Amino acid sequence: MAHPAAPAAIDPAAVPQRKLFTGATMPAIGLGTFGSDHVSADQIAEAVKGAAAIGYRHFDCASVYGNEAEIGASFEAILQGGIKREDLWITSKLWNDKHGEDDVIASCRQSLADLRLEYLDLYLVHWPFPNFHPPGCDATSRSPGARPYLHENFMKTWRKMEELVDRGLVRHIGTSNMTIPKLKLLLRDARIRPAVNEMELHPHFQQPELFRFVVENGIQPVGYCPIGSPARPDRDRTPEDTVPTEDPVIVEIAQRRGMHPAAVCIKWAVQRGQTPIPFSVHHYGENLAAAIGEPLTGEEMRAIAGIDRNCRFIKGQVFLWKDGQSWEDLWDLNGEITQ
Ligand SMILES: NC(=O)c1ccc[n+]([C@@H]2O[C@H](COP(=O)([O-])OP(=O)(O)OC[C@H]3O[C@@H](n4cnc5c(N)ncnc54)[C@H](OP(=O)(O)O)[C@@H]3O)[C@@H](O)[C@H]2O)c1
Numbered sequence: 001m002a003h004p005a006a007p008a009a010i011d012p013a014a015v016p017q018r019k020l021f022t023g024a025t026m027p028a029i030g031l032g033t034f035g036s037d038h039v040s041a042d043q044i045a046e047a048v049k050g051a052a053a054i055g056y057r058h059f060d061c062a063s064v065y066g067n068e069a070e071i072g073a074s075f076e077a078i079l080q081g082g083i084k085r086e087d088l089w090i091t092s093k094l095w096n097d098k099h100g101e102d103d104v105i106a107s108c109r110q111s112l113a114d115l116r117l118e119y120l121d122l123y124l125v126h127w128p129f130p131n132f133h134p135p136g137c138d139a140t141s142r143s144p145g146a147r148p149y150l151h152e153n154f155m156k157t158w159r160k161m162e163e164l165v166d167r168g169l170v171r172h173i174g175t176s177n178m179t180i181p182k183l184k185l186l187l188r189d190a191r192i193r194p195a196v197n198e199m200e201l202h203p204h205f206q207q208p209e210l211f212r213f214v215v216e217n218g219i220q221p222v223g224y225c226p227i228g229s230p231a232r233p234d235r236d237r238t239p240e241d242t243v244p245t246e247d248p249v250i251v252e253i254a255q256r257r258g259m260h261p262a263a264v265c266i267k268w269a270v271q272r273g274q275t276p277i278p279f280s281v282h283h284y285g286e287n288l289a290a291a292i293g294e295p296l297t298g299e300e301m302r303a304i305a306g307i308d309r310n311c312r313f314i315k316g317q318v319f320l321w322k323d324g325q326s327w328e329d330l331w332d333l334n335g336e337i338t339q
Contacts, residue, residue, distance in 0.1 A: 122171065123173050137318060141318050177316065198277075200223070204228065223269050
C-alpha cells in the first residue's frame with residue numbers, strides 16, 4: 001500500500017506536451033534538479049525517482065549541479081522499473097568552462113556516462129559566456145579570463161553542439177540565458193537551430209518580448225525559477241527582489257482555489273505556453289497536479305499578466321568581464337550585444 005503521504009500518481013498521458021520543430025514532443029512540466037547549493041545530491045536523486053513514480057517524465061539536469069552521477073543511478077532504476085527511455089525527456093547542459101572546441105563532445109559524453117544514458121533529448125549551452133565560476137561562490141566572484149559574448153567563439157561551440165546531433169548523442173540542442181540580439185545571430189548562422197531557450201520566467205519576470213520572439217521563431221521557452229526560487233543561493237539575492245508567491249493577486253487566486261501560491265505559478269506557466277521546471281524535493285506531486293486539471297480563467301490569466309515587475313532574480317553578476325560593470329550588461333537591454 002502506498003505511504004499515506006505519498007503524492008497521487010498522474011497518468012503521464014494527461015500532462016500537456018510541447019511540440020518541437022523536429023516534431024518531437026516534450027512534457028510541458030519538468031523537474032528541476034539544481035539544489036541551490038544546499039539540497040544534497042542524494043536527496044535530489046531520491047526526488048527524481050519519486051517524481052518518475054508519480055508521472056514526471058521530464059528532468060532538467062546540468063553538469064554544474066554536481067549531481068548527475070547520483071541522478072544517473074535513479075534513471076537506471078527508473079528504466080529497470082519498466083519506464084521506457086523514449087518516454088523520458090532528459091536535458092543536460094554544457095558548463096561555461098567547457099565551451100572550447102575540444103571540450104564540448106567530451107563534456108557531453110561525461111554527462112551521458114554520469115546519467116547512465118546513451119543519448120540526451122536536449123543539450124543546452126548553459127550560458128552564452130565562457131566565464132567560469134566555481135560552485136558555491138558569492139556574487140563578487142569573477143573568472144580571471146572573463147570575456148563578453150563573442151559570436152565567432154560562440155559559433156565554434158555551437159558547431160560542436162551540432163556535431164553532437166550528427167553523432168546521435170543528443171536529439172536536440174538549445175540555449176539558455178540568451179537575449180534577442182544573440183539569438184538573432186545564432187538563428188542566422190546555425191545549421192541546426194536551437195529547439196529550446198531556457199530562461200527565467202515567473203509572474204514577476206515574464207519577459208514578454210523575449211517570450212514572443214522565441215515562440216515566433218519556433219523555439220520552445222522553458223521557464224526556470226517558476227516559483228521565484230525561494231531557496232536560491234545568497235549570490236542570487238538583492239534587496240530589490242520581490243516574492244511572486246506573496247503577490248496579492250497570486251495569493252488571492254490560491255485562496256479562492258484552495259491551492260498553494262506556488263501551484264498557481266505553475267498553472268499560469270503551463271497555460272501561458274512555457275514549460276516550467278520547478279525544483280522540489282517535497283512538493284513535486286502538487287506541482288505536477290497543478291499542471292493538469294482545471295485551468296485558470298481568462299480573467300485570472302489577465303490578472304497575472306498584469307503583475308509583471310520585470311524583476312530578474314538570476315542576474316548573473318559572476319559572468320561579468322570588466323571592472324565596474326553592472327549585471328544589466330549581460331542582458332543586452334538596449335537591443336545590442338554589450339561588449
Ligand atoms: N538554465 C539556467 O541557467 C537555470 C538557472 C536556474 C535554475 N535552473 C533550473 O530551473 C530549476 C528551477 O529553478 P529553482 O530551483 O531556482 O527555483 P523554483 O523551482 O522556482 O523554486 C524551487 C523552490 O521552491 C520550493 N517549492 C517547489 N514547489 C513548491 C510548492 N508547490 N509549494 C511550496 N514550495 C515549493 C522548493 O522547495 P521543496 O524542495 O521543499 O519542495 C524549492 O525550495 C532548477 O532546479 C534548475 O533545474 C536553470
